[in-house]
Amino acid sequence: MNIFTEPTGPVSQTEARLGARIAARLEVGSLDLPHSITERLRAGRVQALLHRRVVETQPVPVMVGAHHAAVTLGAQTPGFWTRASALLPLLALVLGLATIGALQDQERAYELAEVDAELLTADLPPTAYTDPGFLQYLKKAAQE
Amino acid sequence: MRIGDLLATERELDAFLRGVEKRAFKRTYYHVRNEESALDVVQDSMMKLAEHYGHKSPEELPMLFQRILSNATLDWFRRQKTRNALFTQLGDFDSPDGGGEFDVLEALLANSDNPQQESSQSQAERAQTLHLIELEIQNLPARQREAFLMRYWEELDLAETASAMGCSQGSVKTHCSRAVSALAKALRLKGIDP
Numbered sequence: 001m002n003i004f005t006e007p008t009g010p011v012s013q014t015e016a017r018l019g020a021r022i023a024a025r026l027e028v029g030s031l032d033l034p035h036s037i038t039e040r041l042r043a044g045r046v047q048a049l050l051h052r053r054v055v056e057t058q059p060v061p062v063m064v065g066a067h068h069a070a071v072t073l074g075a076q077t078p079g080f081w082t083r084a085s086a087l088l089p090l091l092a093l094v095l096g097l098a099t100i101g102a103l104q105d106q107e108r109a110y111e112l113a114e115v116d117a118e119l120l121t122a123d124l125p126p127t128a129y130t131d132p133g134f135l136q137y138l139k140k141a142a143q144e
Numbered sequence: 145m146r147i148g149d150l151l152a153t154e155r156e157l158d159a160f161l162r163g164v165e166k167r168a169f170k171r172t173y174y175h176v177r178n179e180e181s182a183l184d185v186v187q188d189s190m191m192k193l194a195e196h197y198g199h200k201s202p203e204e205l206p207m208l209f210q211r212i213l214s215n216a217t218l219d220w221f222r223r224q225k226t227r228n229a230l231f232t233q234l235g236d237f238d239s240p241d242g243g244g245e246f247d248v249l250e251a252l253l254a255n256s257d258n259p260q261q262e263s264s265q266s267q268a269e270r271a272q273t274l275h276l277i278e279l280e281i282q283n284l285p286a287r288q289r290e291a292f293l294m295r296y297w298e299e300l301d302l303a304e305t306a307s308a309m310g311c312s313q314g315s316v317k318t319h320c321s322r323a324v325s326a327l328a329k330a331l332r333l334k335g336i337d338p
Binding site: 012015016018019020022023025026027028029030031033037038040041042044045047048049051052053 | 154157158161162165166167169170179183186187190191193194195196197198199270271273274277278281292293295296297320321323324325327328331
């Protein structure tokens with residue numbers, strides 16, 4: 001931040017020296033402020049420091065988050081509702097499988113009942129299917 | 145290195161503010177020409193720095209504070225403009241010295257009759273020179289004054305000054321050059337070798 005370290009021409013160097021000399025006089029003058037002013041500035045500084053933003057508190061939410069995660073994973077003794085909510089997906093799976101099984105059984109029963117009904121209502125008696133001659137006739141008919 | 149090591153501690157922030165507060169007050173006073181207002185602007189700036197940027201690294205504080213102080217001064221002028229649009233500025237009719245204003249010359253002259261101060265005359269002369277320099281600085285156009293004070297008193301470099309003032313580096317150079325020329329000319333006319 002030194003003004004003399006930047007590449008400047010001779011005129012700028014003279015200007016910089018002049019500016020720095022004037023600023024030096026201002027600096028000396030600023031040291032002799034009345035007590036009332038310096039006290040007001042000190043009070044303002046103290047007040048500002050009281051309102052200073054503190055970031056050391058930022059890691060705390062991270063710790064809280066980790067704590068909550070531990071609770072969710074069961075590191076501490078969970079309550080009744082926590083355990084109950086954990087069992088809900090399992091219960092839903094069991095109910096779903098039972099429903100699917102019942103529906104498939106019912107569908108199979110309907111299919112068998114339909115075959116039985118067709119056999120019973122057909123002109124041909126069901127005992128005809130046990131006759132070897134009739135079975136031979138059916139084979140020949142299928143080949144032709 | 146932990147993040148906490150890079151951030152300004154309360155002690156560092158205190159040291160920084162302690163180091164800049166007097167210059168900040170004088171700089172603001174040159175702009176607003178009112179002791180109470182200058183104190184308010186500086187206090188407001190310190191508060192904003194601590195409240196919003198108190199966690200920044202110590203290296204970032206000077207630039208942040210310069211920007212905050214410039215903006216706070218600008219806000220003061222905006223408020224004054226609004227107020228002046230409604231009311232007549234009674235201060236225009238007061239003497240330039242201003243009853244409640246701080247005057248270095250007066251402060252030193254008041255103490256000059258102390259017999260224990262052997263160099264009271266030279267002190268008074270120095271105070272008078274300082275007073276004249278301060279008057280000339282107050283007479284500069286606002287942008288020239290701001291550029292000059294940031295560049296030479298706060299010792300910000302061109303880029304930092306340009307960033308704080310929201311203008312190009314070329315503009316800063318022009319403002320500074322004109323300010324130094326005007327100050328040198330005015331002070332030489334008054335018999336002061338700057």
